[in-house]
Amino acid sequence: xxHESGPGLLKPSETLSLTCTVSGGYISDKDxxxxxxxxxxxxxxxxxxxxxxxxxxxxxxxxxxxxTISLDTSKNEFFLTVTSVTAADMAIYYCARSSILxxxxxxxxxxxxxxRVTVSS
Amino acid sequence: DLTQPPSVSVSPGQTANISCSGDILxxxxxxxxxxxxxxxxxxxxxxxxxxxRPSGIPERFSGSTSGNTATLTITGTQVMDEADxxxxxxxxxxxxxxxxxxxTVL
Numbered sequence: 001x002x003h004e005s006g007p008g009l010l011k012p013s014e015t016l017s018l019t020c021t022v023s024g025g026y027i028s029d030k031d032x033x034x035x036x037x038x039x040x041x042x043x044x045x046x047x048x049x050x051x052x053x054x055x056x057x058x059x060x061x062x063x064x065x066x067x068t069i070s071l072d073t074s075k076n077e078f079f080l081t082v083t084s085v086t087a088a089d090m091a092i093y094y095c096a097r098s099s100i101l102x103x104x105x106x107x108x109x110x111x112x113x114x115x116r117v118t119v120s121s
Numbered sequence: 122d123l124t125q126p127p128s129v130s131v132s133p134g135q136t137a138n139i140s141c142s143g144d145i146l147x148x149x150x151x152x153x154x155x156x157x158x159x160x161x162x163x164x165x166x167x168x169x170x171x172x173x174r175p176s177g178i179p180e181r182f183s184g185s186t187s188g189n190t191a192t193l194t195i196t197g198t199q200v201m202d203e204a205d206x207x208x209x210x211x212x213x214x215x216x217x218x219x220x221x222x223x224x225t226v227l
Contacts, residue, residue, distance in 0.1 A: 107152075107154035114163055
């Protein structure tokens with residue numbers, strides 16, 4: 001299971017911080033990666049980034065300058081930070097378990113229930 | 122980019138085909154995955170690596186590919202299959218999703 005947590009309401013220019021708590025498995029598992037994906041209201045899915053237990057990260061290029069993904073293996077948690085949020089960052093944020101990236105590309109086999117984030121002044 | 126039809130409609134018991142087209146799907150080992158998302162729920166993986174089905178996914182879900190198009194097929198569609206379906210692939214270090222297809226079963 002994966003469970004997202006964090007503040008649901010932010011003001012423009014603030015920093016979004018979300019935590020994904022993993023249970024029933026370990027983020028130190030060498031056979032999986034861990035990802036953040038978001039879904040804007042009424043729209044499709046957008047990959048934010050992925051992290052491996054070693055700390056290696058992969059980010060969606062348009063978000064790279066504002067996004068940081070990190071992890072804490074002792075707590076079996078990984079984290080998302082998005083700086084300088086705007087209304088365009090309003091979405092449901094999902095954490096998910098990913099298969100290995102290479103050579104076949106990843107797929108996401110377990111998802112959290114999602115955390116709704118609103119940006120409003 | 123991955124292009125999906127915005128909507129597909131089928132009657133119960135019929136076969137639904139949802140396409141996903143993109144140049145990346147025709148290149149080497151670039152596999153598609155498919156997700157089902159019912160309203161108010163998180164996405165669920167139904168097909169990965171073009172045609173593999175995760176444990177617990179009914180056999181009526183299948184995947185195939187031809188050229189630069191991947192297809193999700195639901196054989197004997199049930200009312201409970203009514204949902205949005207998204208395809209997903211991996212291109213040059215980036216995960217990309219299709220825009221989604223709304224499947225109506227009526």
